[in-house]
Amino acid sequence: MLTYKTIHGHSSGEYKEKGSKFIAIATQVNNEESAKEIILKLKNEHFKANHVCYAYKIGFSNPLIRTNDDGEPAHTAGIPILNQINKAELTNIVIAVVRYFGGVLLGKGGLIRAYGNAAENALKTALIVNIMEMVTIKASCTFEKYNGLLENIKKVGGEIIACNFSDMCYLEFCVPAEFKDQFI
Secondary structure: EEEEEOOOOOOOOEEOOOOEEEEEEEEEEEOOOHHHHHHHHHHHHHHOOEEEEEEEEEOOOOEEEEOOOOOOOOOOHHHHHHHHHOOOOOOOOOOOEEEEEOOOOOOOHHHHHHHHHHHHHHOOOOOOEEEEEEEEEEEEEEEHHHHHHHHHHHOOOOOEEEEOOOOOOEEEEEEEHHHHHHOO
């Protein structure tokens, strides 16, 4: 069965180091546009923050992965956040960490630790869920075959999205990805 792990909704966590405050927000997303909107919203809400660093991972077999250090030294923020996503084996998630500078430089090691810990703390409060990967199929059939097709869709845990009856039955439905070939 093709399933993946993500979080339900969103969660947050904090980490403090030498006066700096790191606020991590983890949110479930289904596409890059949603991830970008969340990051922009956080930047607007925390406009006095020094940095809003992030990482997101979207997709399954060939996921879209992005990281951003937002002015911190290279690879000291986005990558440690992504490492927490990978450690928890999650996808379809964005984690952004807002940093309010406390006046003391942390050094590269300190930044890596702080951003990673903040992201980890956000995931500790998250509700992690397993989601079954679904595919959408459009098909047509005769009226005689409609009930059999409907029964097979329901048998594998699928759902009808749309139905149109004219000279034939035109359907749009989703089924677990593992059954895609069987229905095509």
